[in-house]
Amino acid sequence: MDLYFDPVSLLGEARATFQGQWADRQWLNVPGPFYGAATDNCCTGRTHAPALVLYEGEYFTEYVYRQPRTAQELRQLVDAAQAEVLSGYGCDGDAHWTPAAVREWWRDRARISEYLMARRSVWEADDERSGQGSAGAANDYLAYLDGELAVHLQIYLFWLHERRAPTPTDRLPQL
Numbered sequence: 001m002d003l004y005f006d007p008v009s010l011l012g013e014a015r016a017t018f019q020g021q022w023a024d025r026q027w028l029n030v031p032g033p034f035y036g037a038a039t040d041n042c043c044t045g046r047t048h049a050p051a052l053v054l055y056e057g058e059y060f061t062e063y064v065y066r067q068p069r070t071a072q073e074l075r076q077l078v079d080a081a082q083a084e085v086l087s088g089y090g091c092d093g094d095a096h097w098t099p100a101a102v103r104e105w106w107r108d109r110a111r112i113s114e115y116l117m118a119r120r121s122v123w124e125a126d127d128e129r130s131g132q133g134s135a136g137a138a139n140d141y142l143a144y145l146d147g148e149l150a151v152h153l154q155i156y157l158f159w160l161h162e163r164r165a166p167t168p169t170d171r172l173p174q175l
Contacts, residue, residue: 006159006165007033007034007067007068007074008033008091008092008094010071010074011074011078011091014078014081014082015091017078017081017082017087017089018034018081018087018089018090018091018092019087019088019089019090020035020036020037020038020039020087020088020089020090021037021038021090022035022037022090022092022093022095022096023037024037024038024088025037025063025090026056026061026062026063028054028056028063028065028112028115029063029064029065029093030064030065030066030067030105030144030149030153031067031093031097031101031102031105031106031153031156032064032067032093032094032097032156033067033091033092033093033094034064034067034068034077034089034090034091034093035063035064035089035090035093036053036061036062036063036064036088036089036090037088037089037090038061038086038088039061039062039063039084039086039088039089040061040062040084040085040086040088041055041059041060041061042084042085043055043060043130043132044062044080044083044084045062045080045083045084046080046132046133046134046137047080047083047132048076048077048079048080048083049073049076049077049079049080050132050133050137051066051073051076051137051140052064052065052066052067052068052073052076052077052080053065053077053080053137054134054137054138054141055123055126055134060126061088062080062084062088062089064077064089065137065140065141065144066140066141066144067152067156069152077089094159094160097156097160098160099157099160099161099173102153102156102157102160102175103157103175106150106153106175109145112141112145113142113145113146116138116141116142117142119138120135120138123135123137123138150175151172153175154172154173154174154175155172157172157173157175158170158172158173161173
C-alpha cells in the first residue's frame with residue numbers, strides 16, 4: 001500500500017510560490033493538495049515536472065495530473081510552480097477537497113478520459129514542434145485513471161478524514 005505523506009508541510013519557504021486560487025483551478029487536476037489554476041501557457045511545467053504536469057489542450061495552461069508521492073517529485077512540482085510566471089499553482093487543495101467532492105470527481109473521470117482522447121492530435125502536433133512529450137503524458141494520465149489512481153484516491157480520502165497517513169492495518173475508504 002502506498003502511504004500518504006503530507007507534502008504541503010514540507011514546502012517551507014517555497015509555499016509562497018503557490019498563489020493559485022481554488023476557484024480558478026483546472027477541472028482536469030487530480031484531487032490532492034496541488035493544482036494548476038490560472039497558469040500561463042509558456043509550457044514550462046512539463047520541463048520541470050514531466051510525470052506530474054500536463055497542459056490542457058485549448059490554451060495549454062498547466063494542471064497537476066499526478067500528485068507528488070516522493071520528496072523528489074515534490075521538488076519537481078515546486079520547480080514547475082516557480083517557473084510559472086503567473087504564480088498560478090495552488091497548494092491548498094486539502095482545505096477544499098471533501099470526501100464527497102473526491103468521489104464525485106472519480107465518478108466523472110470518464111469525462112477526463114474522453115477529453116484526453118479527443119485532444120490527442122493537438123498534443124501530437126505540439127510534440128512535433130516542442131518535443132515536450134505531452135501526448136505521452138496524456139497516455140500516462142489515461143493509464144493512471146484506469147490503474148493506480150483509485151488506490152491513491154482512497155489513501156487521500158483517508159488523509160482527508162483522519163489527517164494522518166494510513167497504516168497497513170487501516171481500512172481504506174471506498175471511492
